Amino acid sequence: MFFSSIRSRLQWVLSPLLLLTLVITATFVYFSSRSELRDALNAQLDLLSEAAAEVRGEALLALPSEKDDYEENWTTKKFDYLGDFLLVIRDQNGSVLYNSMPELSVPSELEPGDHRITLDGQAWHIVVRRTTNADRLYVSGRIEEEARDVALQLVGTAVLPLSLVFGLALLVSIVSVQAGLSPLLKLSQHLETRPAKNLDVIDPSDQPSEIKPIVDALNNLFKRIEQFLRRERQFVDDAAHEIRTPLTVIKAQAQALNPTGMDESNRRRVNNIIAGTDRVARLSNQLLQQAHAEKExxxxxxxxxxxxxxxxxxxxxxxxxxxxxxxxxxxxxxxxxxxxxxxxxxxxxxxxxxxxxxxxxxxxxxxxxxxxxxxxxxxxxxxxxxxxxxxxxxxxxxxxxxxxxxxxxxxxxxxxxxxxxxxxxxxxxxxxxxxxxxxxxxxxxxxxxxxxxxxxxxxxxxxx
The missing domain is CATH 3.30.565.10 (Histidine kinase-like ATPase, C-terminal domain)
Structure with a gap:
């Protein structure tokens, strides 16, 4: 047989399965994570481009979204992510040079550093930086829960394919374990349905290496039981044969007694001896028949x-x-x-x-x-x-x-x-x-x- 043991059978089936599951899982997570992170980073790049152009008094050409479905899809995602980031540039007089979200009222008195404030009922993480010549003030921010939202989106994107992969791996594992343990189940069913008097040895050649010691032990037990039963039958046979001769002598001697000189009680005793001898002789014959019946x-x-x-x-x-x-x-x-x-x-x-x-x-x-x-x-x-x-x-x-x-x-x-x-x-x-x-x-x-x-x-x- 191809697999010499249950262990090797399970290893050869489950190891490639686990490796394949790992590769498929990593592939799904990689591509789904890359897609989401790419969209978020691209939105930030667009934001930086628009801010730089507006500060210089220039305008950017619109993306040719009609060029293909990908660009159209990306334009939709970009606006989803732009609402999660904030960039405000002020000059030294506090005038706003650029504001990516003018609908939000960002406090002008914020000092350089990290701030966590609430804008329009939502928590924001704000970072304020000033240039070395103090002629510009850069206020950047993101929604406080943005990292959690991105993580949830990544998990939501990957959970369905991962569930399918996990279900398939679980199914294959169950089938593999059942197939691997089938020799043990087969041996158990054979022993359960085996007649009590069947002491034939079990062929160990088709058994996995883990079960062979059990089969060998069972075969040795069957041989010992068969030897014991053979000795028992032989003993009964020999004992019955040995009993027959003295019984015949006792009965012959009892029958040879002359009853004419005996009283009634002695005659009854002699008759009881003969009757008892006959019963023991009958038992001896039955023991011989029993020993004969249990032979092949x-x-x-x-x-x-x-x-x-x-x-x-x-x-x-x-x-x-x-x-x-x-x-x-x-x-x-x-x-x-x-x-x-x-x-x-x-x-x-x-x-x-x-x-x-x-x-x-x-x-x-x-x-x-x-x-x-x-x-x-x-x-x-x-x-x-x-x-x-x-x-x-x-x-x-x-x-x-x-x-x-x-x-x-x-x-x-x-x-x-x-x-x-x-x-x-x-x-x-x-x-x-x-x-x-x-x-x-x-x-x-x-x-x-x-x-x-x-x-x-x-x-x-x-x-x-």
């Missing part, structure tokens, strides 16, 4: 989603009958729905949701699986039950690790004891890495929870 997707398969759901419904038919749950598949069109996803991931997502629906339905229970094709090319798989459902405030929390709802009850009517709150967390992790949407709402038909899986279809065909 292994591959993509073309899957007949309808056939997969039929296979899962067949698999859970025995569990549904055991828990007095009616499992129904609603698919009127008998359509083959094909999608692209990892087969094992999609199987695990649907299996966990169907198992949860059976486990937490009412008594007697009812689970309805419905397939609905949308106009945008997606297929919604709805898995609804007639259980207690999930409150509105908990519907985003149920996908968090180890979260157990406050109203979770199994279809026996008691507080659910099985599971560790990892099933839906696994579902969400697998869904995210396969670009599958999973949500939960209240089932309008059954009144319980309604989990929806939205999958993008690749193509459809109707058998036959």
């Amino acid at each position: 997707k292994a591959g993509t398969d073309t899957i007949d989603l309808r056939q997969m759901i039929i296979a899962l419904a067949t698999e859970f038919d025995a569990l549904a009958r055991q828990r007095d749950v009616t499992l129904e598949l609603k698919d009127k069109n008998q359509t083959e729905f094909l999608c692209l996803a990892n087969r094992d991931d999609l199987w695990t997502i649907l299996r966990n949701l169907i198992e949860n629906a059976i486990r937490y339905s009412g008594s007697p229970g009812q689970v309805l699986i419905a397939l609905t094709e949308r106009a945008d090319g997606h297929l919604d798989v709805s898995i609804a039950d007639n259980g207690t459902g999930i409150p509105q405030e908990e519907r985003t929390k149920v996908f968090q690790r180890f979260y157990r709802g406050t109203q979770v009850k199994d279809n026996d009517g008691g507080i659910a004891q099985e599971g560790a709150g990892l099933g839906l967390s696994i579902v969400l992790a697998l869904a995210e890495r396969n670009n599958i949407d999973v949500s939960v709402a209240r089932s309008e038909r059954l009144g319980g929870a309604d989990f929806r899986v939205s999958v993008l279809l690749t193509r459809q065909k109707t058998p036959g």
Whole structure:
């Protein structure tokens, strides 16, 4: 890129702008000041010329004002300025030899020196000078506020162009600063919209030099977080594997005990050991699934989603009958729905949701699986039950690790004891890495929870 830093970008844009503003401002002030001062000084020159000629008893030829517009314009300005200056010449007897403004009554008794007097209601600065042979007395004066008036005229002449120049400079400065800071704004927007699980490094090659240290620090932070998460997943994976072996041994030893010689309390204890071992084994399997779900997707398969759901419904038919749950598949069109996803991931997502629906339905229970094709090319798989459902405030929390709802009850009517709150967390992790949407709402038909899986279809065909 042409500018390697924000600082150089602003310097290269603002420095010429400020220099140009200075040149334009100085040019306007110079020409407007020169014009006004020239008019005032020329009026004084005319006044001196007329006074000298009149003292000598001579007359000056009129300016050829009709010669061009400039002379005509100048003649008008000259008379404007002549009224601001006074020149009176007296002889040794006090007779007036010349008076540029006879309508003013200048006191004849003024002594040589500076005087500030009021003539015709206006303040004047009067200077009285006498010649060396005392045969002439020169009285010159100007209106006291003449300097202020000239200054105001200069300012008034320059204020409009200077305002335009200032406005243009301000506009260009604002645009330049925004353009200079655009890389920082772009980085901020990227970080704000970046998914929380996206730990990919940011390309620092296109960043200004001031932002590169920030980008490098962020990239190092992303790498450390990714390493930490990888170590955490590996730890969970290893721990779950290590737990499975002793659990298998404990369960085998408990089952090998001969119950015939035991009393009822000891038999209950052995059964509790086996049940507890099964729960821990289930937790171990879920931890393995969680660690697997948070790894990168292994591959993509073309899957007949309808056939997969039929296979899962067949698999859970025995569990549904055991828990007095009616499992129904609603698919009127008998359509083959094909999608692209990892087969094992999609199987695990649907299996966990169907198992949860059976486990937490009412008594007697009812689970309805419905397939609905949308106009945008997606297929919604709805898995609804007639259980207690999930409150509105908990519907985003149920996908968090180890979260157990406050109203979770199994279809026996008691507080659910099985599971560790990892099933839906696994579902969400697998869904995210396969670009599958999973949500939960209240089932309008059954009144319980309604989990929806939205999958993008690749193509459809109707058998036959």
